[in-house]
Amino acid sequence: MIKVGIILGSTRPGRNGEAVAHWVRDLAVKRGDAEYELIDLNDYGLPNLDEASVAAMGRYEHEHTKRWSAKIDAFDAFVFVTPEYNHSVPGALKNALDFLYAEWNDKAAGFVGYGIDGAARAVEHLRQILAQVGVATVAQQVTLSIHHDFENFTAFKPTAAQEGRLTLVLDQVLAWGGALRTLRG
Ligand SMILES: Cc1cc2nc3c(=O)[nH]c(=O)nc-3n(C[C@H](O)[C@H](O)[C@H](O)COP(=O)(O)O)c2cc1C
Numbered sequence: 001m002i003k004v005g006i007i008l009g010s011t012r013p014g015r016n017g018e019a020v021a022h023w024v025r026d027l028a029v030k031r032g033d034a035e036y037e038l039i040d041l042n043d044y045g046l047p048n049l050d051e052a053s054v055a056a057m058g059r060y061e062h063e064h065t066k067r068w069s070a071k072i073d074a075f076d077a078f079v080f081v082t083p084e085y086n087h088s089v090p091g092a093l094k095n096a097l098d099f100l101y102a103e104w105n106d107k108a109a110g111f112v113g114y115g116i117d118g119a120a121r122a123v124e125h126l127r128q129i130l131a132q133v134g135v136a137t138v139a140q141q142v143t144l145s146i147h148h149d150f151e152n153f154t155a156f157k158p159t160a161a162q163e164g165r166l167t168l169v170l171d172q173v174l175a176w177g178g179a180l181r182t183l184r185g
Contacts (some may be wrong), residue, residue: 002034005075009082017180019099019156021081037088055101063131077177084115105134108176110169111141138172
């Protein structure tokens with residue numbers, strides 16, 4: 001079975017991201033078509049990038065990097081759950097991406113964004129970043145609106161259409177994740 005990591009990109013206390021990531025994980029697991037796991041950046045305690053060698057060298061000094069590397073290496077594909085912070089992704093997510101290189105290569109990813117405009121700008125940035133680490137990003141994405149999919153900007157109540165959009169994202173992530181697995185041997 002394909003392994004799909006659902007990466008929660010926000011780390012701040014009281015983040016809306018937790019409810020969104022659980023929604024993604026719960027709907028994904030119900031499909032029964034892959035192994036899905038929630039990856040919460042808060043569980044990895046990554047500091048600002050503190051490796052002396054660039055990630056492409058794969059020479060990691062620190063235990064936190066080795067642990068993060070082993071986790072990401074185990075997956076075939078990812079769903080990034082990201083808010084939009086100042087028209088981009090949270091710094092913590094960019095930092096977590098920068099720590100690794102080969103672990104991302106030749107894998108697929110899809111997106112669930114949330115923000116005033118569904119985090120569309122953040123996801124566009126994320127697509128550019130992921131291209132550089134060799135991740136193939138699927139066309140479909142979920143764009144959750146802070147105005148329409150949350151009550152009082154905090155209680156997550158996705159509108160009916162969002163589940164269907166998530167299904168399309170997961171369908172594509174699985175198809176490309178499977179195809180790229182053959183490339184990695
Ligand atoms: C530092 C910061 C910058 C933000 N900038 C944007 C933005 O540029 N566009 C947007 O749509 N929402 C923006 N927001 C609103 C967030 O999308 C919204 O608060 C979301 O819930 C944040 O995700 P989190 O609760 O998981 O941290 C920003 C929020 C924060 C904390």
